[in-house]
Amino acid sequence: MKYIVVTGGVMSGLGKGITTASIGRLLKNRGYEVTAVKIDPYLNIDAGTMNPAQHGEVFVLSDGGEVDLDLGNYERFLDINLKSLHNITTGKVYRNVIERERHGDFLGATVQIIPHITDEIRHCIDRAAAEGINGGRVAEICLVEVGGTVGDIESMPFLEAVRQMHGEHAPQDMLLVHVTLVPVDTMGDHKTKPTQHSVKALRELGLQPDIIVGRSSEVISPQTKKKISAFTDVPVKAVVSAKDVPDIYQIPVELEKEGLADVVCSYLALENREPDPAWYRLVSQEYTNRATVAIVSKYGIEDVYISIKESLKHAGRALSTEVNIRWLDAETLDLRDLADVDGILIPGGFGQRGIEGKLRAIRYARENKKPFLGLCLGFQLAVIEYARHVLGIPDATSEEMGPGTHVIALLPEQEEIFNLGGTMRLGNCTVTLREDTMAARLYGKTEIVERHRHRYEVNPAFIGDLEDAGLVFSGACRDRMEVCELPDHPFYLATQFHPEFRSSPTNPSPPYIGFVEACKKSRSATGIR
Known part of the structure; x- marks a missing residue:
């Protein structure tokens, strides 16, 4: 199993979910079997009791799981049916650990964030990754979106679990993608400071991004990419521009143009197959x-x-x-x-x-x-x-x-x-x-x-x-x-x-x-x- 972990910095609402789904689509277009996991750091067990005006749509999975709307994007982009176990929340993780403690499973040990909570998080990720796609075979690649923003207190145990996973997997089996904001100032220049500080916060947690996806209203220039690369130790080819588009289904098209699929395949030692153009033709049709x-x-x-x-x-x-x-x-x-x-x-x-x-x-x-x-x-x-x-x-x-x-x-x-x-x-x-x-x-x-x-x-x-x-x-x-x-x-x-x-x-x-x-x-x- 190969893992692609997607984190976000600077602010929430940047489009980590769409970025995650789009990366999956790029790989699916190349014939790879892909599954996805969404981590939500809130204490709720699931999204079912949340006010949709605050949290957005409650998406319902085939097994009845009430989950974050990002899982709906995963299903739509990847043509897969996910289950409740593909949505990991702080509430689920802590409930599982506390129930095991009450049952005596830890043999009298003092239950702590490390190793008990982080072990449970890793177990939940591995279990979801191993679930067969649409009732069939196990995926080759698992996408893991870590909700929230790097630096949030709620996300710390999950990012620590990712750090542990990163240390135990071979370099070609785990990839870290960091989504940041690259705003444009009044003079029309892209500003890189938010990305610099976001990557710095990620590094302080022991994580170095392999790819940076810069969200911006305009295409990020080569000069800006070089500057981001210099401050983050991410190769220029792995600094990817993700500009605003009128239709979310065009995002894989834009990321394909940016060469993101080539970089992902290179990092994960995957055969870089010729992509099936059917998706791109479908989403590029003009209306009559x-x-x-x-x-x-x-x-x-x-x-x-x-x-x-x-x-x-x-x-x-x-x-x-x-x-x-x-x-x-x-x-x-x-x-x-x-x-x-x-x-x-x-x-x-x-x-x-x-x-x-x-x-x-x-x-x-x-x-x-x-x-x-x-x-x-x-x-x-x-x-x-x-x-x-x-x-x-x-x-x-x-x-x-x-x-x-x-x-x-x-x-x-x-x-x-x-x-x-x-x-x-x-x-x-x-x-x-x-x-x-x-x-x-x-x-x-x-x-x-x-x-x-x-x-x-x-x-x-x-x-x-x-x-x-x-x-x-x-x-x-x-x-x-x-x-x-x-x-x-x-x-x-x-x-x-x-x-x-x-x-x-x-x-x-x-x-x-x-x-x-x-x-x-x-x-x-x-x-x-």
């Missing part, structure tokens, strides 16, 4: 159409819905259609803002805030024949809206929202749950689709696997009445409704599952393909440009 989609949400932060945003991009690229997103606040929604969009999307979420605005948007889409896609909570709200305005139950609501007629009810197995973390219906589920429905046509089959993250379901007592009133439940997982649609509508589809969690540039999600195709047709029909 355009569509505008309104996403009605209560969060004003796009990272909360990053998988949705990327899935629209995947579908748009497959259909040669540039998808422009118009973010609308559900609490202050003006229906006039929906008049000139080509489609309406209602994402998942929790709580009462903004619910009535989302319901108004769904009704608008249904009555005005506007393409509509509902996801998780969006599916539940589609059922509530239909119950209110077609079935004639004016107080129809969800048990989550309070008093009323609960056409959406708490899942029976959730009734006795008091701890919130990791207790929802999570991960993969096999869904059976009804033949001769839009859902079955989109997927091209009647049995699919999708991922879930929810506590509520369509109340079984109302399913028959809703279907008699014209709402078609076209998919179910055993006796739980998973998909609803309207046959007399250009595109009206809602899913209890999250199809965006399985979408990638090379394998766009079928519901998103159908939705974007309908939006494209809607735009053409209205003549909007």
Whole structure:
């Protein structure tokens, strides 16, 4: 097993996750099997109970793991399915060590950060690296992203574990990549001091970077690279420029131009094969159409819905259609803002805030024949809206929202749950689709696997009445409704599952393909440009 460890300096949010995923893509394009591990230094066991407005999207893995959004980027870039063990947190590490101490596994030893915590971190990394890819063979290369910024107190045990690993592996089996900020001043010059200080902090921990990836708004000049090289003892060829690009999937293209893959293969003694150009062709296609989609949400932060945003991009690229997103606040929604969009999307979420605005948007889409896609909570709200305005139950609501007629009810197995973390219906589920429905046509089959993250379901007592009133439940997982649609509508589809969690540039999600195709047709029909 060869390891590529990615650390970050200067500030958070530089794009370590995208850099890590892009390095993996470069190697995958050369035919190497790659897996990935994300280290998050927070004390939470996982990301499940975190406020998405603060932390960003909670991504759900196939085994139900609720993890940082960077693992979603890994899956999308690398076309792999990761598991909970691929996300290592301080909470998990300390819990494991304390449980072992309580069990007596340390035979009376004083339990300390070194060696017990660092040994556990290394064990977690090795175990994740050894997990077969998509249920198959073990990867040849494991990417390890260390979250946070060098110098953070929280990251110290993880960086110490990396130092120990570095000392025990052969030079050609472990590579350290350091991502830093190279800002541009008002005179247009690149400043290297932040990188110098960041590498100095890394060296103080006993780690010398092999490659420096400099994030900047502009391409870093050869002179600046030489200066960084002189101060950091990193060869000039291993100082790589990573400038801002309009689409994250173009980053591997830019890093390929910078020769990063050649340097990585050289350091790790890998055969530098000719890269498969399929990915580069895919992400470099020009759009011939355009569509505008309104996403009605209560969060004003796009990272909360990053998988949705990327899935629209995947579908748009497959259909040669540039998808422009118009973010609308559900609490202050003006229906006039929906008049000139080509489609309406209602994402998942929790709580009462903004619910009535989302319901108004769904009704608008249904009555005005506007393409509509509902996801998780969006599916539940589609059922509530239909119950209110077609079935004639004016107080129809969800048990989550309070008093009323609960056409959406708490899942029976959730009734006795008091701890919130990791207790929802999570991960993969096999869904059976009804033949001769839009859902079955989109997927091209009647049995699919999708991922879930929810506590509520369509109340079984109302399913028959809703279907008699014209709402078609076209998919179910055993006796739980998973998909609803309207046959007399250009595109009206809602899913209890999250199809965006399985979408990638090379394998766009079928519901998103159908939705974007309908939006494209809607735009053409209205003549909007």
